[in-house]
Amino acid sequence: MQLNQLPRYPLGFFPTPLHPLPNLSRRLGGPTLWVKRDDQTGLATGGNKTRKLEFLLGEALNANADTLITIGAPQSNHARQTAAAAAKAGLKSALVLRGAAPADRTGNILIDDLIGAEMFWAGQRADRDALNDVANELIARGQHPYVIPLGGSNPIGAVGYVTAMIELLEQSKSIGVHFDAIVFATSSGGTQSGLVVGARRASYTSRVLGISVDHHADQLVPLLIDLATATADRIEQSISLTANDFEVNDHHLGGGYAVMGEPEREAIRLCAETEGLLVDPVYTGRAMAGLIDLIHNGEFKRDQQVLFWHTGGTPALFAYAQQLT
Ligand SMILES: Cc1ncc(COP(=O)(O)O)c(C=O)c1O
Numbered sequence: 001m002q003l004n005q006l007p008r009y010p011l012g013f014f015p016t017p018l019h020p021l022p023n024l025s026r027r028l029g030g031p032t033l034w035v036k037r038d039d040q041t042g043l044a045t046g047g048n049k050t051r052k053l054e055f056l057l058g059e060a061l062n063a064n065a066d067t068l069i070t071i072g073a074p075q076s077n078h079a080r081q082t083a084a085a086a087a088k089a090g091l092k093s094a095l096v097l098r099g100a101a102p103a104d105r106t107g108n109i110l111i112d113d114l115i116g117a118e119m120f121w122a123g124q125r126a127d128r129d130a131l132n133d134v135a136n137e138l139i140a141r142g143q144h145p146y147v148i149p150l151g152g153s154n155p156i157g158a159v160g161y162v163t164a165m166i167e168l169l170e171q172s173k174s175i176g177v178h179f180d181a182i183v184f185a186t187s188s189g190g191t192q193s194g195l196v197v198g199a200r201r202a203s204y205t206s207r208v209l210g211i212s213v214d215h216h217a218d219q220l221v222p223l224l225i226d227l228a229t230a231t232a233d234r235i236e237q238s239i240s241l242t243a244n245d246f247e248v249n250d251h252h253l254g255g256g257y258a259v260m261g262e263p264e265r266e267a268i269r270l271c272a273e274t275e276g277l278l279v280d281p282v283y284t285g286r287a288m289a290g291l292i293d294l295i296h297n298g299e300f301k302r303d304q305q306v307l308f309w310h311t312g313g314t315p316a317l318f319a320y321a322q323q324l325t
Helices: 022-028 049-062 077-088 108-115 127-140 155-175 190-201 217-234 262-275 284-296
Strands: 018-020 032-037 067-072 092-097 118-121 145-148 181-186 207-212 247-249 305-310
Touching: 018 155, 022 032, 022 262, 022 284, 049 067, 049 077, 049 145, 049 155, 049 190, 067 077, 067 127, 077 092, 077 108, 092 108, 092 127, 108 118, 127 145, 155 190, 155 217, 181 190, 181 284, 190 207, 190 217, 207 217, 207 284, 217 247, 262 284, 284 305
Parallel strands: 032 305, 067 092, 067 145, 092 118, 181 207, 181 305, 207 247
Antiparallel strands: 018 032
């Protein structure tokens, strides 16, 4: 189906703002930095999942679902956005969260709870088993669940970042600025796949650079090739993609997924102090730390324009309060 014919349910405020970061640029002494504010999509504190969920919810409603189910880490931004999307469309939500319920229900979990999402703790079960168990339980109750994969990263959701790239390039054209690089956090791959397909569609040939939060590049790139190819197929765009189309920097994995270290802590403080900009401990803080490191290593020239795509995650800050203060 053509892009503009796909089922889509409006959830966010678009286009999201695009603005320069003059104080941060000065402090780092590198290229001119800009930020694309997908942390301001407007859906229960926003984030990159709003764009994916517009298309996923479109499909769910077409399938007459009455409940959205998804899976994630306890502080999953994706789960929180899914719960909010379901609420907005008048559906129920069931969140399958890894591990056991924490004693402290803060950050994203607090918001999940306020929205009225039903939370299921996966314990030791593998993702797929836990999701299946919950889906079966809901079906046995007479509900009609629609299952959304981890991170909303399938060809349906990734289309959200094809449209996001088109949106950015329209904004960039209207202000007369060409971005030499677009830098963002990458994890389950939907954002990067969509951006790369969007870039190809709009003939943007500069860098689209994912800073990996949790996977080594040699694990992630094959997934990105498959997901981006399937995303392009979905919108009837015939393109061939190889590993050369995906730039993944995996030098910032630190202590592992969701383990906040000194680089993330410094990036969070620096963005807050210089720009009043909040990045999060798990995704955008790590990606910003990666960008800062690249700037310190002279990766970009002083006269270049570099865009940081803020993908959200702010509520997780509160879950890390004790490590941040
Ligand atoms: C705040 C934030 N940024 C970035 C990402 C990574 O996006 P993707 O999973 O599409 O690679 C996520 C995914 O959960 C996220 O929550």
